[in-house]
Amino acid sequence: METIKKCLFFLLPLFVFACKSNQQKGDILYFGGNIITMEDEFPEVEALVLKGGKILFVGSRKNADAYVGDSTKQIDLKGKTLLPGFIDAHGHITSRAGMEQAVDLSPSPYGTVNSIPDLQKALTTVIQQLKPGSSIPILGNGYDDAIMIEHRHPTRKELDAVSTTHPIIVIHASGHASVVNSAMLTLLGIDENAKDPEGGHYGRTSDHRLNGKLEENASFAALVKLTEMMPQPKPAKNQLSQSLKDFVKAQDEWLSYGQTTICDGRSMGVSIGLLKEAANKNLLKADVVYFPDFEANKADWESFKPNYMRYERRLKFGGFKFSDDGSPQGKTAWLTQPYLIPPEGQSADYKGFPIFSDETLYNDLKTVFSNHITAQLHVNGDAAIDQALRVISRLKEEGIYKPELRATLIHVQNSRPDHIAKIKEIGVIPSYFSSHVYLWGDWHYQSVFGPKRAAFISPAQSAKKAGILFTIHHDSPVTPPDLLTGVYAAVNRTTRSGMVLGPNERIDVRDALKAITINAAYQYQEENDKGSLKEGKLADLVILDKNPLTIDPKKLRDIKVLETIKEGKVVFKRD
Structure with missing residues (x-):
């Protein structure tokens, strides 16, 4: 028994060395910064090793050395902070994509449209610069009555002041309402006798005329119809739409x-x-x-x-x-x-x-x-x-x-x-x-x-x-x-x-x-x-x-x- 123990004592370092030599080597090592794991047991560590798109090692800089080989890229964070990638728990990326061509009507801190005159100016400027055909719809996005100095929505009349020929629709920052001008009402086929859709509402003036405001399903229906009426031009060969x-x-x-x-x-x-x-x-x-x-x-x-x-x-x-x-x-x-x-x-x-x-x-x-x-x-x-x-x-x-x-x-x-x-x-x-x-x-x-x-x-x-x-x-x-x-x-x-x-x-x-x-x-x-x-x-x-x-x-x-x-x-x- 004593002989076996002596053999094990001498063989153990060789076994450890063999294990280390067979240790998987990482593709990338991050070190030298604040590495926040979001794990309660080890909230912050010194090093992170990646391999094949996954995390291979999380721990001390010293222990990370076992995972570093000749081909491992070593990145010094130089005091910067590394965390798990952020996860979007709720957003609307296709809606954002759909607004890329819209006139930006955002107020501060993200934009500059802080009044209804600002909104009118932004729409007018785009029409003057792009010179679209007289019947081409104009889409604006992001106006916010909560922040604009008037603290109210623009009206059909105020959008008519921008253009009576271009159909105009401006979408509220919340995405739950919009305002249109008279030309857009005509394009969408919404007349003065239109009844509120289920789950939606048409805004009206004191004399019961449409004031251009569309709420909830009235707004969503208008945007869907407008999208269907504006087919995309076919892209050139090997080009993205x-x-x-x-x-x-x-x-x-x-x-x-x-x-x-x-x-x-x-x-x-x-x-x-x-x-x-x-x-x-x-x-x-x-x-x-x-x-x-x-x-x-x-x-x-x-x-x-x-x-x-x-x-x-x-x-x-x-x-x-x-x-x-x-x-x-x-x-x-x-x-x-x-x-x-x-x-x-x-x-x-x-x-x-x-x-x-x-x-x-x-x-x-x-x-x-x-x-x-x-x-x-x-x-x-x-x-x-x-x-x-x-x-x-x-x-x-x-x-x-x-x-x-x-x-x-x-x-x-x-x-x-x-x-x-x-x-x-x-x-x-x-x-x-x-x-x-x-x-x-x-x-x-x-x-x-x-x-x-x-x-x-x-x-x-x-x-x-x-x-x-x-x-x-x-x-x-x-x-x-x-x-x-x-x-x-x-x-x-x-x-x-x-x-x-x-x-x-x-x-x-x-x-x-x-x-x-x-x-x-x-x-x-x-x-x-x-x-x-x-x-x-x-x-x-x-x-x-x-x-x-x-x-x-x-x-x-x-x-x-x-x-x-x-x-x-x-x-x-x-x-």
């Missing part, structure tokens, strides 16, 4: 904000074909998860089932989208209590309106959940949140909805404290549009909800205290695909005027970062592959110029994305 060029440009914008997984919520019509064409042409640099609008695709919803939760050329069908109400800043969200100041043309008891009846939502969700498919439900107003919780609770009691489906409540802006326990009990995921606090917090405080209700928008801290996993999203093109502003807003709860709105709902930076990484991966049922830096996961990474965990929280919005890396390949690098 304009739609694909616009999609690639939009994708590059997402990548510039550090996102390696992109969402297309409420896909419908030509958008679905565009996504599939982009995938088939291998144009997707990031993973794209799309959620077709169930109502718009009801007739053939089963055709989506074969691709559920399965990437094919980076494109995955992630479930269906339901839009249960409108926009709080646009004052079309469905509330239980009236808006503080009703929109023009509405009475003091105006509370917005629903898109679905309970029975319609119940039957549609029953179809989806019975087939083990998840859903994203757009719910902004507390009445819409009530409806979603009421319907999903009923389906859970019937054994049809199960929490492992991970249905997601999108926005959940006008949430109430009593919603928190119900969300946890039912087992759904709230995804907060936290940038609202910064961008529209003053508007919510002064005009939409009033102080008490406004203080509880995007209640991330209440969700955390209740043990509810939540995510944060940007809802682009409502804002640029800027998740760090969402982090900034969730951490500081500071409005544009500098007011702290709902200080009790502030969360720490690490929790906010989890909401756009590991939590978002969980929402998409991809937590085993994405969302944190862990051996075996995809090498989806982002490099920042500053460490969000140590910087002054008030400067989180100033952090710059230096590189975005998808499966080990750099897909964006800042000049």
Whole structure:
């Protein structure tokens, strides 16, 4: 026995050496910076090794040497910060692509249209510069009555002042309303006697004439019809169509904000074909998860089932989208209590309106959940949140909805404290549009909800205290695909005027970062592959110029994305 022990003692170093010599060697080693894993057990490490598009090693710089060979590329971060790639929990990339050719009507801080005269000037300038044919439609996007000095929507008459021959449509920043001129009403076939469509509304003057405003389904129907009336010119041989060029440009914008997984919520019509064409042409640099609008695709919803939760050329069908109400800043969200100041043309008891009846939502969700498919439900107003919780609770009691489906409540802006326990009990995921606090917090405080209700928008801290996993999203093109502003807003709860709105709902930076990484991966049922830096996961990474965990929280919005890396390949690098 003693002889065997002596042999083992002498053989052990040889065994260790043999193991080390057979150790897999990585393609890339990152070191020399702040490497934040988003893993609770090892939150920060010194080195990261990648191989074949996946993470091979996470740990100390010393132990990383065992994975470094002659061909391993060694990258010194030089004090920069590396994290898991950001995940877009809810956005609309095809909508953003569709707006690439539109006139930018965004207000500050992202644009310069801060009044109705600014809007008129922007449209007039484009017409004068491009000199389109007299009947060519003009599309503008991103005007925001919450920020413009008049605090109201432009009117048909004000757009007629720009042109009476060019059909004009301008889309509200929320995407839930638009305004058209007389020429566009004629083009769309909307006359003075038009009745409101189900789930939509035509704005009218005091003498009951159309004022040009289209809300919810009235606006969506107009945009769909306009798209169908404007066929794309056939591209030259071996050239991309304009739609694909616009999609690639939009994708590059997402990548510039550090996102390696992109969402297309409420896909419908030509958008679905565009996504599939982009995938088939291998144009997707990031993973794209799309959620077709169930109502718009009801007739053939089963055709989506074969691709559920399965990437094919980076494109995955992630479930269906339901839009249960409108926009709080646009004052079309469905509330239980009236808006503080009703929109023009509405009475003091105006509370917005629903898109679905309970029975319609119940039957549609029953179809989806019975087939083990998840859903994203757009719910902004507390009445819409009530409806979603009421319907999903009923389906859970019937054994049809199960929490492992991970249905997601999108926005959940006008949430109430009593919603928190119900969300946890039912087992759904709230995804907060936290940038609202910064961008529209003053508007919510002064005009939409009033102080008490406004203080509880995007209640991330209440969700955390209740043990509810939540995510944060940007809802682009409502804002640029800027998740760090969402982090900034969730951490500081500071409005544009500098007011702290709902200080009790502030969360720490690490929790906010989890909401756009590991939590978002969980929402998409991809937590085993994405969302944190862990051996075996995809090498989806982002490099920042500053460490969000140590910087002054008030400067989180100033952090710059230096590189975005998808499966080990750099897909964006800042000049």
